[in-house]
Amino acid sequence: MLSARIKNMRAFIILLATAAFIAAPFVTPPFMGYDPGLFPVYIDRPSIQPAGYAFAIWGVIYLWLLVSAVFGLLRRDDVSWRRTAIWHFGALTLGTIWLAIANGYPLTATATIIVMAGFALAAFLAANPIKDRWWLQAPLGLFAGWLTAASMVSLGVVVSGYGLLSDTTTAMAMLTAILAAAILVQTRRPTMPTYSASVVWAAIGVAVVNWGPNPPVAIAALLGAALQTAVAARAFFRR
Numbered sequence: 001m002l003s004a005r006i007k008n009m010r011a012f013i014i015l016l017a018t019a020a021f022i023a024a025p026f027v028t029p030p031f032m033g034y035d036p037g038l039f040p041v042y043i044d045r046p047s048i049q050p051a052g053y054a055f056a057i058w059g060v061i062y063l064w065l066l067v068s069a070v071f072g073l074l075r076r077d078d079v080s081w082r083r084t085a086i087w088h089f090g091a092l093t094l095g096t097i098w099l100a101i102a103n104g105y106p107l108t109a110t111a112t113i114i115v116m117a118g119f120a121l122a123a124f125l126a127a128n129p130i131k132d133r134w135w136l137q138a139p140l141g142l143f144a145g146w147l148t149a150a151s152m153v154s155l156g157v158v159v160s161g162y163g164l165l166s167d168t169t170t171a172m173a174m175l176t177a178i179l180a181a182a183i184l185v186q187t188r189r190p191t192m193p194t195y196s197a198s199v200v201w202a203a204i205g206v207a208v209v210n211w212g213p214n215p216p217v218a219i220a221a222l223l224g225a226a227l228q229t230a231v232a233a234r235a236f237f238r239r
Contacts, residue, residue: 010085011073017092018069022062028099034106034154039161047171047217048156050149050205057146057201064139065092071135080128081136087123088140091116091147106161110154117147121185129191138194145182145198152178153202171217175206179224183231196232200225 025031033049036042072081094116102109124144127137156174160167182199189195207221 008073010082011069011076014085014088014092015069015073017089017096018065020096021092022066024096024099029103031099031102034102034109034157034161035104036161038104038106039158041161041163043157043160043167045209045213046157046160047167047210047214048153048160048174048206049209050153050202051209054202054205054208057142057198061139061143061146061198065143068135068139071132076132076135080131084123084126084136084140087119087126091119091123091143094119106154106158110151110158113147113154114151117144117151120144120147124192124195125185125188129189133192137189137192141189141192141194142198144185145195146202148181148185148195149178149199149202152181168214168217171206171210171214172220175203175217175220175224178203179228182228186228186232190232193232196228200228200232203228 036044094112098109098112098116101112120140121144124137124140127140129137152174156170159165159173160170164170165173178199182196186196203221203225207218207225210218210221
């Protein structure tokens with residue numbers, strides 16, 4: 001009886017953490033990207049930052065994570081769900097406070113989102129690749145993939161904003177880092193394409209916003225998206 005209560009409590013805590021994560025944007029000031037005035041080098045629009053429409057993916061992520069948490073509470077309580085819980089909870093908790101940090105503290109926000117991405121990746125990789133793939137691993141994959149891109153975008157804005165690299169060089173370096181991480185992760189979980197889908201979505205967002213003002217970054221982002229799609233498709237069909 002006690003064991004069952006502990007298990008149910010774990011699933012209930014994940015549901016509460018998910019609800020708090022989803023509610024955070026409604027109780028914090030809207031985040032429109034780091035204020036360029038907070039950096040020594042003023043860059044009005046960093047090239048690594050995707051087009052605004054790309055952030056609509058959060059709606060899908062929020063909804064899928066919520067459905068997953070409800071399903072986990074009501075229908076599932078096995079090892080494959082429990083072993084993701086601590087990492088999942090860590091990512092959700094950091095995500096809940098991230099918006100409150102991001103508007104005024106880009107360095108702290110960058111460190112936070114990198115750790116958050118690490119937690120989300122750990123949860124995704126810990127999920128059972130066969131059982132409940134679309135209830136657990138798929139939403140975690142979408143979440144982790146977007147955070148992989150978002151964490152490197154955040155880092156890129158800081159790097160160029162502090163003048164460590166030029167805006168274009170930073171964008172190229174961050175796109176390379178995103179692609180390298182995504183290929184590594186996708187080859188470890190070839191049966192779940194949602195991770196790559198969110199990375200590709202982010203890369204296309206970078207390509208769209210740079211097509212006019214910075215064609216080299218736009219082309220690099222499109223090539224990265226194409227390569228990631230090819231890697232994911234090859235891994236999926238050869239599983």
